Amino acid sequence: MSNVLIVHAHPEPKSLTSALKDLTVETLTAQGHAVQVSDLYAANWKAVADRGDFLEQKQADRLSYAVESRHAFATGTQTPDVEAEQQKLLWADAVLLSFPMWWFGMPAILKGWVDRVFAYGFAYGVGAHGGERWGDRYGEGTLSGRRAMLSVTIGGRAPHYGERGVNGRLDDLLWPIQHGMLFYPGMRVLPPFVVYQSDRLTDAEWPAVAEAYRQRIAQLFSDEPIPYRAQNGGHYDGQQVLKSGLGAGQSGTRIHLVQPGDPKEVLDGAHLAAPATRKLEVCQDS
Numbered sequence: 001m002s003n004v005l006i007v008h009a010h011p012e013p014k015s016l017t018s019a020l021k022d023l024t025v026e027t028l029t030a031q032g033h034a035v036q037v038s039d040l041y042a043a044n045w046k047a048v049a050d051r052g053d054f055l056e057q058k059q060a061d062r063l064s065y066a067v068e069s070r071h072a073f074a075t076g077t078q079t080p081d082v083e084a085e086q087q088k089l090l091w092a093d094a095v096l097l098s099f100p101m102w103w104f105g106m107p108a109i110l111k112g113w114v115d116r117v118f119a120y121g122f123a124y125g126v127g128a129h130g131g132e133r134w135g136d137r138y139g140e141g142t143l144s145g146r147r148a149m150l151s152v153t154i155g156g157r158a159p160h161y162g163e164r165g166v167n168g169r170l171d172d173l174l175w176p177i178q179h180g181m182l183f184y185p186g187m188r189v190l191p192p193f194v195v196y197q198s199d200r201l202t203d204a205e206w207p208a209v210a211e212a213y214r215q216r217i218a219q220l221f222s223d224e225p226i227p228y229r230a231q232n233g234g235h236y237d238g239q240q241v242l243k244s245g246l247g248a249g250q251s252g253t254r255i256h257l258v259q260p261g262d263p264k265e266v267l268d269g270a271h272l273a274a275p276a277t278r279k280l281e282v283c284q285d286s
């Protein structure tokens with residue numbers, strides 16, 4: 001059985017988004033998994049990243065958030081709330097982010113959770129940066145070996161978020177979260193669970209939504225992740241630019257998805273901390 005962390009961002013416990021979160025807890029617990037919930041509004045989570053995040057300051061005259069984040073992580077002088085969330089992430093085998101889409105992204109409180117918890121040395125600035133290599137990121141890093149998934153309620157209609165929809169493709173809107181925040185520190189990201197036209201959902205429609213979500217939760221550890229290319233898997237050059245010949249026929253962010261027929265990616269894993277020191281082969285056969 002596995003450990004699952006749900007990071008939940010909705011101010012109303014009776015909301016649809018919160019009902020989905022409750023259903024997740026119920027379903028996973030019934031399956032025998034251990035579940036922890038970081039309910040950010042309930043915890044009155046401090047969303048703003050500022051000086052107050054550092055118990056001591058390395059550079060007193062001028063705040064560089066990244067410098068202080070690195071120092072605090074390395075010296076154990078992060079605030080207890082940040083450290084507790086990092087421990088939960090390390091404990092988890094899967095991480096779910098649960099939120100309503102607000103202004104084409106996540107509510108500020110959840111973004112603030114990422115800003116503060118994904119510290120320098122923990123989620124970024126991991127591994128060697130220099131020469132042909134630019135860190136252990138995008139498929140490698142502290143959170144490698146974990147799965148992640150978004151559960152998002154969305155007011156707009158599905159076609160608004162389709163190929164030619166006026167809002168832009170959902171995959172592109174979620175790209176900064178799924179690729180930039182979850183894949184970056186190493187997690188494998190599953191396709192999101194989405195409820196469109198959420199504001200208009202009726203009580204009569206809820207059972208079908210709940211059943212669809214239960215099925216996705218049941219497949220949390222078996223569904224195929226989105227095939228993002230690993231930075232150090234051989235598909236990018238020494239400047240971390242996709243090699244010519246790859247991504248042909250694709251445009252935008254989609255060039256960063258492994259296509260059938262692409263060379264197999266190989267991560268040597270030698271630079272990773274134990275226990276991920278084995279040879280990792282992350283991508284599909286042609």
Ligand SMILES: Cc1cc2nc3c(=O)[nH]c(=O)nc-3n(C[C@H](O)[C@H](O)[C@H](O)COP(=O)(O)OP(=O)(O)OC[C@H]3O[C@@H](n4cnc5c(N)ncnc54)[C@H](O)[C@@H]3O)c2cc1C
Nearest residue numbers: 015016017019100101102103104153154155156198201206
């Ligand atoms: C600041 C802001 C920005 C927004 N930006 C965007 C945007 O960029 N793009 C976009 O498409 N939309 C946007 N929206 C809309 C937003 O995505 C939706 O309001 C949100 O997803 C609705 O989810 P909820 O949990 O708040 O729903 P709720 O208001 O809690 O519920 C929605 C409906 O579900 C019903 N319901 C059915 N079953 C249940 C159940 N079991 N439990 C609870 N309720 C149930 C409720 O009765 C209600 O009618 C925005 C909204 C806000 C406030």
